[in-house]
Structure formats: structure tokens, C-alpha cells
Amino acid sequence: MYGSDVSPAQSAAHQQAWIPRADERRVGPRGPVPPAEEGAQAPHGPPALQAPESLTRERYPRRVRLARGSELTACWEEGRRLRTSHLDLAWRPNPMGHPRLGIVVPRFQFTAVARNRLRRRVKEILRRDALPTLPAVDLVVRAKRAAYAASFATLRAELADLVSRLI
Numbered sequence: 001m002y003g004s005d006v007s008p009a010q011s012a013a014h015q016q017a018w019i020p021r022a023d024e025r026r027v028g029p030r031g032p033v034p035p036a037e038e039g040a041q042a043p044h045g046p047p048a049l050q051a052p053e054s055l056t057r058e059r060y061p062r063r064v065r066l067a068r069g070s071e072l073t074a075c076w077e078e079g080r081r082l083r084t085s086h087l088d089l090a091w092r093p094n095p096m097g098h099p100r101l102g103i104v105v106p107r108f109q110f111t112a113v114a115r116n117r118l119r120r121r122v123k124e125i126l127r128r129d130a131l132p133t134l135p136a137v138d139l140v141v142r143a144k145r146a147a148y149a150a151s152f153a154t155l156r157a158e159l160a161d162l163v164s165r166l167i
Helices: 008-016 069-078 112-130 145-149 152-166
Strands: 080-083 087-093 100-104 137-143
Touching: 069 087, 069 100, 069 137, 080 152, 087 152, 100 112, 112 137, 112 145, 112 152, 137 152
Parallel strands: 100 137
Antiparallel strands: 080 087, 087 137
């Protein structure tokens, strides 16, 4: 009997006119919160030690990197090449007076973790072993699919052989 007295349009108007009261839905904390000054404090020990720069001088400086794609492509297309079972190497003389290095690690359907590991290995070998002995050349090292499975010692031996032939 009550449902017949109120039309659906009137009941919809009543539902839209609802106004929340101050005690119904609070926004924010439910109870008293202490100010930030009264919270936990940092321990009074010595400050954490942070090195302002690299602790060692063993870096791969920006001036020895071939970073632009055009530089890598020019070296790859115009330079001379050597190949091994795990690596391809291309180089050409440069007028800079110091060697510049580029590393190319294709995907070959491997994960980013595997690609970065291989890139770090090749970069470390080049930085430690090849960079001090190289003449003023642009050098691009491209990893083959088999390089993903190669050990660090194998990659190091191959790069040492390639660089010795280059000098």
C-alpha cells in the first residue's frame, strides 16, 4: 500500500537529496594523532658514510664511449672487421687521439637481465684489458648469440686475442 502512494520519480528525487551529516563519514584519522615532533627520533649515532664519488678510479669515462648510433654504424660499415665464435669486432682510426669503445648486444630472444650481464662483462674486459693498450681507434664489439653462454674467461681470452691482432 505504501509503494503505490510514491511514484518512482519521487523516490529517486529523495535519494538524490541525501546530505551527509558531520558524524556519518569522517575523512582523516579516527582518533588523536600526535604531532610529528612527538614521534620516534633518529638514533644519535654517527652519520651514514657515503662516498661522494667512485671509490676507485676504474671507470668507463664518457669520452671513451661511442654513444651515438651514427658513430656505431659508421664504424661498423666503414671499418675493418675481425670475428670469433662469440664476438664480432669492427674498428677504424679516429682523429680524437684516444680510443673510443662501443658495445652492441642484440636481443636474440634473451631477457634484459642476460643482455645486461653480457654487456657488463664485455665492458669490464674492454675497460681493464683493452683500453690501456689500444691506439686511437673507434672500436665496436658486437656479441653473437653464442656469447650469452660463454664464460667470462672465454670472452676475456677472445677479446685479448682480437685486441692483440688489432695493435
